[in-house]
Amino acid sequence: MRTEIKKLGEEGFGVAKVGKKKIYVPFTAVGDIVEIKKWHREKKKLVAHDYDIIEFSPLRVEPKCKYFGKCGGCVLQHLPYEEQIKFKGEKLEKILGFHIEVLPSPKIYGHRNRIDVVISTRGIGFRRRGTWWNVVEIERCEVFGDKSERALKALREFMEDFNLEPWDLEKSKGFMRYIVMREGKFTGEFMVNLVTNDGFLPEEVLEYFDFADSIYWSINSSKSDVSYGEPKKFWGSEFIREKLDDVVYLIHPNSFFQTNSYQAVTLVKKVAEFAEGEKVLDLYSGVGTFGIYLAKRGFKVEGIEINPFAVEMAKKNAEINNVDARFYVGEDKDVENLKEYDTLIVDPPRAGLHPKLTQKILKDKPETIVYVSCNPKTLSKNLEELKRIYKIEETIGLDMFPHTPHIEVVTKLKLNV
Ligand SMILES: C[S@@+](CC[C@H](N)C(=O)[O-])C[C@H]1O[C@@H](n2cnc3c(N)ncnc32)[C@H](O)[C@@H]1O
Numbered sequence: 303m304r305t306e307i308k309k310l311g312e313e314g315f316g317v318a319k320v321g322k323k324k325i326y327v328p329f330t331a332v333g334d335i336v337e338i339k340k341w342h343r344e345k346k347k348l349v350a351h352d353y354d355i356i357e358f359s360p361l362r363v364e365p366k367c368k369y370f371g372k373c374g375g376c377v378l379q380h381l382p383y384e385e386q387i388k389f390k391g392e393k394l395e396k397i398l399g400f401h402i403e404v405l406p407s408p409k410i411y412g413h414r415n416r417i418d419v420v421i422s423t424r425g426i427g428f429r430r431r432g433t434w435w436n437v438v439e440i441e442r443c444e445v446f447g448d449k450s451e452r453a454l455k456a457l458r459e460f461m462e463d464f465n466l467e468p469w470d471l472e473k474s475k476g477f478m479r480y481i482v483m484r485e486g487k488f489t490g491e492f493m494v495n496l497v498t499n500d501g502f503l504p505e506e507v508l509e510y511f512d513f514a515d516s517i518y519w520s521i522n523s524s525k526s527d528v529s530y531g532e533p534k535k536f537w538g539s540e541f542i543r544e545k546l547d548d549v550v551y552l553i554h555p556n557s558f559f560q561t562n563s564y565q566a567v568t569l570v571k572k573v574a575e576f577a578e579g580e581k582v583l584d585l586y587s588g589v590g591t592f593g594i595y596l597a598k599r600g601f602k603v604e605g606i607e608i609n610p611f612a613v614e615m616a617k618k619n620a621e622i623n624n625v626d627a628r629f630y631v632g633e634d635k636d637v638e639n640l641k642e643y644d645t646l647i648v649d650p651p652r653a654g655l656h657p658k659l660t661q662k663i664l665k666d667k668p669e670t671i672v673y674v675s676c677n678p679k680t681l682s683k684n685l686e687e688l689k690r691i692y693k694i695e696e697t698i699g700l701d702m703f704p705h706t707p708h709i710e711v712v713t714k715l716k717l718n719v
Contacts, residue, residue: 304356307334310389314377314707315349325350328431329371331381333359344432351432361385366411367444374431376445376705383410387701390709394699397678398685404699404709408564412447413704415485415544415563418529419443419454421461421478423470426454434527435471445705449485449492452513457481457496460510469499471527477501479522480529484542484553487563491515491542495555497531499523508537515539518555530556546570549595549623557615558588562702569674569700569710570595576672576696576714577601579644583668585637585659586649590616590629592674593647597625601645605629606637634659640666647672654680660687667691671715678711685713693718 307316307330316330318338325341327334327350340352365371365379378386387404394402407413419426425439442451460466461478469476480497494511495518496503503519511517516539522531533555541552544559546567553559560566573592580602584593587605589612597603597620605627607613616629635658640646646668648655654677655663663671664687671692675681685694692715700710 304335304337307332307336312393312707314389323348327353328377329380330355331359331361333361349432369438369440372430372438373428375428377707379705383704386704390699390701394678394709394711398682402697402699404701405568407562407701407704410704411444413562413564414445415487415559416483416561417443417446417450418480418482421468421480423468423476426457446483450483453481453483453494453511456510460507464504474525482529482555486542486544486553488545489543493542493553493555495520497522497529516542520555546595549598551589551591551619552615552622554615556611558612560591560702565700565702572698572712573647573672573674574599576712577645577647578670581643582645582647583640583643584647585634587616587629588612590619590627592649593627593629594619594623594625597627598623603627606632608633637662640668643668645670645672647674649674652677652680655684660684663688664691667717669717673713673715675711676708678709681711688715691717691719
């Protein structure tokens with residue numbers, strides 16, 4: 303069936319109408335003419351998996367990455383960056399119901415400070431879009447940058463020289479499972495985490511990755527296909543550092559960090575600009591990214607976070623920056639006395655605010671809320687609830703994830719009563 307792509311869906315796939323069916327076609331642009339042969343159900347949507355692009359839209363640009371169209375990582379590289387920003391703005395407007403400016407990322411290649419590369423019997427690379435078992439072999443990743451190429455070359459040589467077996471994703475057996483790379487974009491520091499099954503990793507790994515500041519060996523002997531494990535050994539530095547503006551953050555293989563360092567600078571500055579008063583609660587504080595930045599600007603900060611390791615990292619981050627921010631292990635639903643704070647910062651996981659937290663906010667009425675969201679749908683739902691006593695003062699979109707359909711939103715709410 304031949305048809306023209308007239309718009310993109312929320313996931314960035316072209317929407318094709320075939321009879322009464324709506325079929326999503328990956329890696330297409332508005333104006334492409336496609337011939338769809340086969341499709342299947344992915345979650346709740348019909349997605350084409352066998353199709354030809356008969357005529358290319360004039361909108362398209364040449365993707366920088368040679369794996370575009372196979373790798374599931376970047377689905378929008380064929381669109382000019384302005385078009386990506388326009389798409390994200392329209393998506394936000396549709397979900398939130400009002401116009402929102404989207405700030406483009408300062409860099410759109412080499413901006414990611416982390417990639418998790420699968421080591422498998424099917425190849426070393428990223429998953430083929432729409433599959434968990436199939437891997438697109440890669441030599442470098444353009445959104446991470448040059449060090450990915452060096453590290454992947456070193457990995458292949460190391461595995462070949464020592465006859466190290468890759469992981470079989472279907473049979474759940476083998477030794478080498480993941481190589482996770484982290485890079486402090488403002489410090490140049492580089493970390494490699496090799497995640498393996500139980501077994502023996504030759505010490506010579508050091509020679510192959512002599513350009514890394516930190517090399518970790520982590521064990522994941524479970525069937526669960528995750529790119530982290532229990533650190534068994536490390537060589538070089540225990541942490542690498544990233545610097546956002548004037549704040550230094552430590553990065554450990556098992557700790558989260560905002561993945562686009564360049565745009566993370568804009569993000570922390572925006573949060574600081576929106577915060578008011580003296581006393582701030584950074585809820586869902588993670589490694590303290592916002593709290594420490596704000597403490598450095600003179601706010602009195604407390605942070606609450608469910609993950610004890612993240613709290614440990616946040617405390618370390620506070621210490622190395624010489625700021626008096628306090629971080630505690632705790633859960634959103636249990637926070638008390640929100641009225642003590644002038645500003646409440648929330649950066650919840652994709653599910654949004656816990657309903658008990660929303661109730662407490664409505665009862666305690668902190669004057670200012672800064673809501674950082676990675677999921678506009680749950681943000682929209684939470685804003686509807688909070689709008690009973692808050693007014694939205696400002697909302698801004700930040701493109702933290704160029705070439706993907708994802709978008710971060712920061713909203714400032716002021717008490718209305
Ligand atoms: C989007 S991240 C926020 C990251 C943080 N702003 C940072 O930059 O490090 C969401 C955080 O919420 C934490 N979290 C998840 N469920 C939670 C809960 N029920 N109560 C408190 N924190 C929770 C996660 O561990 C994670 O660190």
